[in-house]
Amino acid sequence: MRALSARLPWARGAPWAPRASALAALALGILLALVPAVAPRDITLLNLGFFTFLYVAQGLAWNVLGGYAGYVSFGYAAFFGLGAYTTALLWLAGWPPLATYPVAGIVAAAFSLIVGVPTLRLVGPYFSIATIGVGEAMRVLMLNLDRITGGASGLNLPTAVPSKTWFYTTSLLFAAVAFAVAAWVRGSRVGLGLMALRMDLEAAESLGVRTALFKNVAHSLGAFLVGACGGLYATFLQYVHPDTVFSFTESISLVLIALIGGLGTVWGPVLGAVVFYAVQDYLQTSYPTFHLLVYGVLLILILLFEPKGLAGLAERAWRRMRGAPARLAPAGPSGAEPAAPGRGGAG
Amino acid sequence: MLTAPNLISVGIAALLTAGLYAVMSYGLAIIYGVMKVINLSHAGFLMLGAFMTLVYFQRWHLDPLLGALLNLPVFFAAGWVLYAVLVRRVMTSLPIASLLLLFALWLVLQNVALAIWGSEDQSIITAYTYKALPVLGFRIPLTRLLVFGVALATLGVLHFVLGHTYVGKALRATVQDPQAGVLVGIDTERISAVAFGLGTAFAAFAGSLLTLLFSFTPDFGGPFQLKSFTIIVLGGLENFAGVTVGAAILSFVESYAVLFMKASLQNVIAYALLVVALIVMPGGVAQLWTRSRS
Numbered sequence: 001m002r003a004l005s006a007r008l009p010w011a012r013g014a015p016w017a018p019r020a021s022a023l024a025a026l027a028l029g030i031l032l033a034l035v036p037a038v039a040p041r042d043i044t045l046l047n048l049g050f051f052t053f054l055y056v057a058q059g060l061a062w063n064v065l066g067g068y069a070g071y072v073s074f075g076y077a078a079f080f081g082l083g084a085y086t087t088a089l090l091w092l093a094g095w096p097p098l099a100t101y102p103v104a105g106i107v108a109a110a111f112s113l114i115v116g117v118p119t120l121r122l123v124g125p126y127f128s129i130a131t132i133g134v135g136e137a138m139r140v141l142m143l144n145l146d147r148i149t150g151g152a153s154g155l156n157l158p159t160a161v162p163s164k165t166w167f168y169t170t171s172l173l174f175a176a177v178a179f180a181v182a183a184w185v186r187g188s189r190v191g192l193g194l195m196a197l198r199m200d201l202e203a204a205e206s207l208g209v210r211t212a213l214f215k216n217v218a219h220s221l222g223a224f225l226v227g228a229c230g231g232l233y234a235t236f237l238q239y240v241h242p243d244t245v246f247s248f249t250e251s252i253s254l255v256l257i258a259l260i261g262g263l264g265t266v267w268g269p270v271l272g273a274v275v276f277y278a279v280q281d282y283l284q285t286s287y288p289t290f291h292l293l294v295y296g297v298l299l300i301l302i303l304l305f306e307p308k309g310l311a312g313l314a315e316r317a318w319r320r321m322r323g324a325p326a327r328l329a330p331a332g333p334s335g336a337e338p339a340a341p342g343r344g345g346a347g
Numbered sequence: 348m349l350t351a352p353n354l355i356s357v358g359i360a361a362l363l364t365a366g367l368y369a370v371m372s373y374g375l376a377i378i379y380g381v382m383k384v385i386n387l388s389h390a391g392f393l394m395l396g397a398f399m400t401l402v403y404f405q406r407w408h409l410d411p412l413l414g415a416l417l418n419l420p421v422f423f424a425a426g427w428v429l430y431a432v433l434v435r436r437v438m439t440s441l442p443i444a445s446l447l448l449l450f451a452l453w454l455v456l457q458n459v460a461l462a463i464w465g466s467e468d469q470s471i472i473t474a475y476t477y478k479a480l481p482v483l484g485f486r487i488p489l490t491r492l493l494v495f496g497v498a499l500a501t502l503g504v505l506h507f508v509l510g511h512t513y514v515g516k517a518l519r520a521t522v523q524d525p526q527a528g529v530l531v532g533i534d535t536e537r538i539s540a541v542a543f544g545l546g547t548a549f550a551a552f553a554g555s556l557l558t559l560l561f562s563f564t565p566d567f568g569g570p571f572q573l574k575s576f577t578i579i580v581l582g583g584l585e586n587f588a589g590v591t592v593g594a595a596i597l598s599f600v601e602s603y604a605v606l607f608m609k610a611s612l613q614n615v616i617a618y619a620l621l622v623v624a625l626i627v628m629p630g631g632v633a634q635l636w637t638r639s640r641s
Contacts, residue, residue, distance in 0.1 A: 070443060072443055119622065129625065132576075133621040136573060136614070140618075143611070290462070303437060
């Protein structure tokens with residue numbers, strides 16, 4: 001059990017230094033922000049951007065707890081759904097959409113504490129199972145609260161919506177905020193604590209890491225961002241239904257984005273979300289859930305051969321390009337984690 | 348609502364459901380016990396078992412009960428191969444890696460089934476699907492009685508195998524202490540393969556039985572999988588006898604709760620019970636009395 005950290009060595013991030021990474025992100029962000037000015041009428045492109053950024057933001061948010069701390073949650077749809085309904089109800093009450101997003105985030109974060117304080121005491125896999133229970137319970141409950149949620153017929157929202165450019169830009173902004181939060185947490189005391197507790201919970205506690213607090217901080221930060229994304233999504237669709245915003249598919253999308261992109265890295269979820277949405281969008285018309293099959297196969301391959309995901313692959317390609325010898329995949333004892341006592345993974 | 352006949356008929360229904368629940372959860376318990384792996388592909392095999400039963404039924408007019416029997420060797424082999432090819436490779440790494448691998452397998456199975464059979468509801472109608480028998484003055488659907496009978500017989504056979512054969516004893520020894528098992532010459536690698544095969548076979552077997560009672564789609568399996576988790580957690584995770592206890596508790600709680608709440612909320616009970624049981628009594632219900640004794 002001690003050699004565990006060797007197998008999923010939760011990459012140390014892309015090969016760039018944090019500052020270079022931040023600069024690259026800033027440049028990319030500015031470039032993307034110029035798109036509506038260049039192609040203001042290309043609705044397809046703007047929609048593509050909107051959904052991709054929304055997934056980027058959520059993948060990054062999920063990764064704070066799931067990647068840094070290794071607490072894989074299958075229940076983030078609860079936050080997404082709560083955010084979507086918060087925005088929906090406030091918008092129907094006359095609020096401007098933009099003002100509802102922080103509230104949506106706060107509602108989701110408050111719920112994450114209610115769920116997280118007891119369940120985050122469970123170790124890894126049991127936490128994962130509990131989150132499936134919470135997520136599904138929320139979906140069924142919301143489906144039955146027809147007075148508030150519209151039940152099985154959903155809620156229709158105001159039709160006076162902002163422009164596609166507005167959605168594109170707001171979504172990009174959400175992704176940028178999520179990126180900044182994820183990058184900042186990673187380098188902060190909390191991030192170091194999360195990564196320490198992922199490697200060895202007891203050792204981290206014995207060194208004074210406040211594990212319970214840090215896990216809950218990570219959980220509620222993720223929930224806040226995902227909740228706000230849920231709100232934005234509700235505004236975009238002008239319709240909310242418990243089965244879509246609370247769906248298990250929504251939950252697992254975030255897990256897949258982070259895992260395929262590269263668990264625990266800052267750029268991983270960005271990469272993962274782009275691929276995820278591209279595949280989904282490409283296959284949507286002919287076969288609505290085929291991207292999940294593609295992603296399931298990818299996930300198996302990644303778990304077996306490249307635990308650092310696409311970000312790990314990119315890093316390897318980068319090393320090869322610079323002529324440095326590429327490290328062999330599945331990390332043995334000499335893997336990415338500097339101090340993994342005991343024997344390595346599947347040798 | 349709360350009349351005596353009503354209470355008794357709900358009790359009978361709960362008992363019949365408990366048998367099905369126990370069979371459905373045994374596979375999960377065996378895999379967890381031996382390998383300490385939470386099998387998130389359980390739902391996939393429940394579903395695939397159901398669809399294979401449909402295939403047997405349509406191709407060869409094979410009765411679902413015989414289909415269930417046929418599924419045992421077929422899925423035992425499938426589970427064995429999957430263990431050798433996939434699961435074995437992540438066994439030495441983080442527990443979460445095996446959980447995620449099996450989750451990915453579930454996604455693959457589900458979407459392959461969607462590609463083959465589409466998302467429409469499927470059902471198997473046999474000559475006896477709509478028949479009912481009188482029991483204690485209540486008319487009970489024949490299919491439910493059959494499923495219960497088969498479940499009891501299967502549990503009996505399983506109990507015998509676990510208690511009286513070499514493989515069964517080796518399996519239980521590995522559950523109790525893998526290292527001691529190795530010391531007395533048990534090939535734990537082999538036992539893990541057997542456990543994964545058995546777990547998969549039982550999932551598919553239960554899937555076949557479910558076709559007698561419910562219609563199914565490729566998404567079918569998720570709620571049953573969560574209920575199976577609830578049951579093995581209530582049963583104490585590593586305790587095979589606990590599975591039956593857990594199944595009975597869940598089934599009776601669910602059945603009687605429906606007298607007081609909307610039927611559409613029924614599944615919430617299992618999910619809530621899962622979370623509460625994980626947090627409050629990770630040792631299962633047995634923990635309650637062992638603790639009070641000490």
